[in-house]
Amino acid sequence: MTDAQANTAQHDTAKQGKALLQVNGLEGWYGESHVLHGMDFHVNDGEVVTLLGRNGAGKTTTIKAIMGLLHKRRGSVMVDGKETISLQARHIARLGVAICPEERGIFSSLSVEENMNLPPKLAEGGLSLERIYDLFPNLKERRRSQGTKLSGGEQQMLAIARILRTGSKFLLLDEPTEGLAPVIVQQIGRTIAALKQEGFTIVLVEQNFRFAASVADRHYVVEQGKIVDMIENEALDANIDKLHAYLGV
Amino acid sequence: MFELLGIPPQVLLGQLLIGLINGSFYAVLSLGLAVIFGLLNIINFAHGAQYMMGAFVAWMLLNYGGIGYWPALLLAPVIVGIIGIALERVLIARLYKLDHLYGLLLTFGLALIIQGLFRNYYGVSGLPYQIPSALQGGQNLGFMFLPNYRGWVIVASVIVCFGTWFMIEKTRLGANLRAATENPELVGAFGINVPRMITLTYGFGVALAAFAGVLAAPIYSVNPNMGADLIIVVFAVVVIGGMGSIMGSILTGFGLGVIEGLTRVFYPEGSAVVIFVIMAIVLMIKPEGLFGKSA
Numbered sequence: 392m393t394d395a396q397a398n399t400a401q402h403d404t405a406k407q408g409k410a411l412l413q414v415n416g417l418e419g420w421y422g423e424s425h426v427l428h429g430m431d432f433h434v435n436d437g438e439v440v441t442l443l444g445r446n447g448a449g450k451t452t453t454i455k456a457i458m459g460l461l462h463k464r465r466g467s468v469m470v471d472g473k474e475t476i477s478l479q480a481r482h483i484a485r486l487g488v489a490i491c492p493e494e495r496g497i498f499s500s501l502s503v504e505e506n507m508n509l510p511p512k513l514a515e516g517g518l519s520l521e522r523i524y525d526l527f528p529n530l531k532e533r534r535r536s537q538g539t540k541l542s543g544g545e546q547q548m549l550a551i552a553r554i555l556r557t558g559s560k561f562l563l564l565d566e567p568t569e570g571l572a573p574v575i576v577q578q579i580g581r582t583i584a585a586l587k588q589e590g591f592t593i594v595l596v597e598q599n600f601r602f603a604a605s606v607a608d609r610h611y612v613v614e615q616g617k618i619v620d621m622i623e624n625e626a627l628d629a630n631i632d633k634l635h636a637y638l639g640v
Numbered sequence: 641m642f643e644l645l646g647i648p649p650q651v652l653l654g655q656l657l658i659g660l661i662n663g664s665f666y667a668v669l670s671l672g673l674a675v676i677f678g679l680l681n682i683i684n685f686a687h688g689a690q691y692m693m694g695a696f697v698a699w700m701l702l703n704y705g706g707i708g709y710w711p712a713l714l715l716a717p718v719i720v721g722i723i724g725i726a727l728e729r730v731l732i733a734r735l736y737k738l739d740h741l742y743g744l745l746l747t748f749g750l751a752l753i754i755q756g757l758f759r760n761y762y763g764v765s766g767l768p769y770q771i772p773s774a775l776q777g778g779q780n781l782g783f784m785f786l787p788n789y790r791g792w793v794i795v796a797s798v799i800v801c802f803g804t805w806f807m808i809e810k811t812r813l814g815a816n817l818r819a820a821t822e823n824p825e826l827v828g829a830f831g832i833n834v835p836r837m838i839t840l841t842y843g844f845g846v847a848l849a850a851f852a853g854v855l856a857a858p859i860y861s862v863n864p865n866m867g868a869d870l871i872i873v874v875f876a877v878v879v880i881g882g883m884g885s886i887m888g889s890i891l892t893g894f895g896l897g898v899i900e901g902l903t904r905v906f907y908p909e910g911s912a913v914v915i916f917v918i919m920a921i922v923l924m925i926k927p928e929g930l931f932g933k934s935a
Contacts, residue, residue: 458829484831496826500818508812509819512829557830
């Protein structure tokens with residue numbers, strides 16, 4: 392893991408400064424309830440950034456708002472220099488943004504292979520099916536099974552794998568390690584590190600703060616629909632008490 | 641030949657055949673309803689009117705344009721399907737955020753308007769439509785006489801039903817459709833144009849109804865009310881089979897046609913209600929339908 396981190400650190404310096412995602416004053420609603428109260432943050436090209444915070448802080452809502460899955464949102468979300476606040480989800484997807492939702496979103500009426508092939512190719516440079524089956528060998532074995540017959544870990548892998556084919560280089564991963572066995576969490580960690588090396592930009596919602604520390608460059612702390620702090624991964628140890636206070640652990 | 645409970649085989653097989661023909665119409669119509677309900681979550685009450693329009697468009701193509709049965713078999717569903725697409729875009733699309741009930745009311749209203757317009761111009765006596773020359777006559781099967789056209793109706797329905805099933809269950813396009821039925825928001829977030837898919841699906845479901853209408857034109861007279869009577873039975877078929885199940889609606893359609901035919905042999909008085917009796921029983925025992933997934 393340390394080797395990978397050293398490599399990615401170099402990769403970062405080369406790309407520093409160009410914000411792929413710029414969020415300003417983002418507000419969002421679930422029906423009548425006002426969940427996001429002016430989020431401000433950015434993610435640089437090639438960075439892995441986490442959103443940390445307690446349950447109900449608005450992390451998932453933020454991801455959904457970026458993807459255009461929130462019916463009511465206000466403020467500014469720039470993706471690669473383009474304003475997306477008034478775009479529909481499918482147009483945002485075509486800018487190269489892909490989501491792996493918290494509930495995984497595996498389709499029960501589709502086989503594993505059909506789930507894999509569902510998201511259309513939107514850009515060049517997506518991972519080939521062979522490469523994906525290399526990363527997730529279980530999926531190849533079970534490609535004829537019904538999507539929801541997979542184990543939780545396999546479903547999570549499928550949810551990540553299917554967006555790697557599309558050529559989208561900006562991934563929104565919502566709690567990919569939730570409820571999974573440690574060995575699978577490690578496998579997902581290795582996958583994220585590999586993607587980072589290939590230049591993917593990733594926003595990661597995480598409860599598992601140790602996992603977040605192992606893969607991310609920076610951490611944003613979300614509280615009551617706002618960003619209240621930003622911590623560089625290198626400075627994590629120095630700020631550990633503060634972070635524990637934020638997360639209430 | 642054999643006799644069963646004192647019923648001569650000619651009568652039995654004859655009714656079985658009529659049952660299969662009725663079942664063909666039940667299957668094609670309930671399939672269209674199931675496809676539409678699956679993706680749009682709307683109970684398309686205009687389905688009977690659209691079936692009637694299919695028959696009328698075939699009749700108009702022949703009488704105003706000199707276009708015969710075979711081209712009409714393709715053209716009428718396309719024309720009625722396009723009208724359906726216009727209805728979806730202009731009216732039905734406004735209701736997706738509301739309760740299912742509004743879609744039902746809207747399409748029911750549309751059905752009444754469409755049927756009223758046709759009644760106004762063409763009356764209720766019915767217009768004749770010739771069986772195409774290639775399908776006139778029949779086959780003597782030894783135990784019964786099978787009119788060619790009726791045989792064709794069964795064959796054409798089976799082909800269309802299983803073609804539709806194959807397209808939905810086995811192709812890439814069908815996978816998109818099944819996924820959008822489950823979770824349209826996520827499918828949209830993958831960059832797929834779900835609203836367009838919904839519109840085309842409605843058009844396709846309506847075209848299926850119109851196809852059944854063209855098939856029916858030479859058998860039943862072309863009549864503004866021809867769909868209104870049939871659609872009630874078809875809704876019962878859909879309820880029995882389970883809303884939204886493709887194979888379920890096909891098998892239930894053919895199966896209930898046959899059961900209805902057999903009832904006509906063994907207990908003629910019950911033939912008009914047997915499907916509704918079965919519906920009541922199914923609703924009591926398995927409310928999601930024989931092939932439906934429990935909600």
